[in-house]
Amino acid sequence: MKEKSLPPGNLGLPIIGETISFLNDSDFASKRHQKYGSVFKTRIFGRPTIFVSGADAVRFVLTHENKYFASTWPKSTRTLLGPASLSVNTGEFHTSRRKIMFQAFQPRALASYIPTIERITDDYLAKWETMETFQWYPELRNYTFDIASSLFVGIENGSQTRLGELFEDWCAGLFSLPLPFPWTAFGKALRCRDGLLEEIETIIKQRQQQDNFGNDALGILLTATDEKGNKLSLEELKDQILLLLFAGHETLTSALASFCLFTVQYPQVSTEIKKEIERLQIGTSVTLEELKQMEYLEQVLKEVLRFVPPVGGGFREAVVDCELEGYLIPKGWIVQYQIRRTHRDTTVYNEPQQFDPSRFNNNRAEDKQKTFAYVPFGGGLRECLGKEFARLEMRIFASRLVKDYQWNLIPNQDLSMTATPTPHPRDGLKVNFHRLKSEVKVN
Numbered sequence: 153m154k155e156k157s158l159p160p161g162n163l164g165l166p167i168i169g170e171t172i173s174f175l176n177d178s179d180f181a182s183k184r185h186q187k188y189g190s191v192f193k194t195r196i197f198g199r200p201t202i203f204v205s206g207a208d209a210v211r212f213v214l215t216h217e218n219k220y221f222a223s224t225w226p227k228s229t230r231t232l233l234g235p236a237s238l239s240v241n242t243g244e245f246h247t248s249r250r251k252i253m254f255q256a257f258q259p260r261a262l263a264s265y266i267p268t269i270e271r272i273t274d275d276y277l278a279k280w281e282t283m284e285t286f287q288w289y290p291e292l293r294n295y296t297f298d299i300a301s302s303l304f305v306g307i308e309n310g311s312q313t314r315l316g317e318l319f320e321d322w323c324a325g326l327f328s329l330p331l332p333f334p335w336t337a338f339g340k341a342l343r344c345r346d347g348l349l350e351e352i353e354t355i356i357k358q359r360q361q362q363d364n365f366g367n368d369a370l371g372i373l374l375t376a377t378d379e380k381g382n383k384l385s386l387e388e389l390k391d392q393i394l395l396l397l398f399a400g401h402e403t404l405t406s407a408l409a410s411f412c413l414f415t416v417q418y419p420q421v422s423t424e425i426k427k428e429i430e431r432l433q434i435g436t437s438v439t440l441e442e443l444k445q446m447e448y449l450e451q452v453l454k455e456v457l458r459f460v461p462p463v464g465g466g467f468r469e470a471v472v473d474c475e476l477e478g479y480l481i482p483k484g485w486i487v488q489y490q491i492r493r494t495h496r497d498t499t500v501y502n503e504p505q506q507f508d509p510s511r512f513n514n515n516r517a518e519d520k521q522k523t524f525a526y527v528p529f530g531g532g533l534r535e536c537l538g539k540e541f542a543r544l545e546m547r548i549f550a551s552r553l554v555k556d557y558q559w560n561l562i563p564n565q566d567l568s569m570t571a572t573p574t575p576h577p578r579d580g581l582k583v584n585f586h587r588l589k590s591e592v593k594v595n
């Protein structure tokens with residue numbers, strides 16, 4: 153049998169490879185995709201890595217979890233998330249912990265989160281109205297962090313606490329070269345991890361003093377037991393809470409910033425959402441049922457996540473030699489499945505470079521043509537745990553915002569996207585923000 157060859161591509165410099173370009177160039181994968189095709193090799197974070205994209209390749213990777221591939225993360229991410237984190241574990245431990253943590257995202261739990269999300273959203277909208285002119289991205293980061301800290305660990309205004317402050321520098325080191333010096337992003341982030349764990353430990357210990365642990369994520373994790381009846385250790389609890397605070401915050405901030413940008417660039421989209429809100433007579437407080445009826449809003453949010461997926465791709469390690477699209481993937485190499493490129497596949501999406509929510513309406517349903525063609529939340533055994541929570545928060549934010557407010561972009565700002573920690577406009581999305589005058593009616 154003919155020996156399979158490695159995919160085309162360039163491994164770059166020894167050890168460092170092409171890491172610097174990967175971290176700084178949001179078109180890193182697109183450029184190489186154009187040059188080499190949908191499967192190419194490179195070296196990032198010190199490891200030879202094969203990038204793959206397209207529904208078939210993504211299906212191959214995500215449906216062979218633990219058989220051909222095991223989840224892995226760059227060393228900086230692994231170290232900063234911590235050894236017990238759900239994200240860095242595999243096999244039975246991963247399955248067992250996923251089951252426990254999923255309880256915080258079941259429909260009953262989600263419905264109980266709505267009043268808190270609505271309250272914090274309204275507070276921020278009122279604050280932005282008084283600010284009038286501001287940079288939206290940092291504000292959105294505070295907003296999503298306040299929701300996560302309130303719902304997951306019961307801390308109000310989390311972004312204004314030491315927890316919020318430490319998170320900033322911790323996040324900045326997540327995808328960095330793992331050089332543990334005091335002046336590197338990774339070194340600073342390591343110190344912040346210690347501080348964050350101290351803060352989380354204090355929160356956990358305070359909660360343990362209470363008679364009732366509560367129904368939030370922390371309460372659920374404190375009462376949960378694994379298959380052998382063991383409770384989660386303090387060390388594990390700290391890592392899992394850190395993961396939830398991180399995952400529930402950076403990704404959503406990116407998605408909301410993109411929504412704010414596209415709805416101002418495509419005013420017709422806002423008008424259609426407003427019409428839907430009026431037609432369904434959505435009031436000041438919504439139910440899960442009402443949110444489900446907002447089909448047009450759902451199409452817009454789906455398109456936001458297709459067009460600028462907050463997570464660009466996922467890392468796996470090949471646990472055996474295997475073959476993909478005629479190329480060898482050697483055991484021990486890293487594979488990155490590319491979400492962003494998969495969402496731009498011209499064989500699935502009509503004019504994928506256009507922002508067009510109607511591609512997801514029932515008649516067109518472009519994403520349904522192939523499984524794994526639409527994967528903003530990944531898929532398979534490691535599909536995003538917070539997917540429904542994220543969809544809920546996005547829908548509440550978007551509907552309340554569009555219903556009562558309008559905003560314009562401040563001229564002369566850089567709207568090109570930077571990729572770290574998650575995609576957002578380089579100048580932080582500067583806007584003028586106003587409440588809609590009550591006489592403005594949509595025809």
Ligand code: HEM
Pocket residue numbers: 223238239250395396399400401403404407457461462463465466467527528529530531533534535536537538539541542
């Ligand atoms: C728009 C928002 C979000 C997007 C686009 C997103 C995307 C993703 C993706 C692509 C993965 C899979 C990574 C892989 O295959 O390696 C993932 C995993 C995960 N997400 Fe999300 N996510 C979002 C929001 C959230 C929220 C709000 C939470 C929790 C509060 C969350 C918690 C997690 C966790 C815990 C995992 C790891 C699951 C596992 O390894 O089993 N995510 N997310």
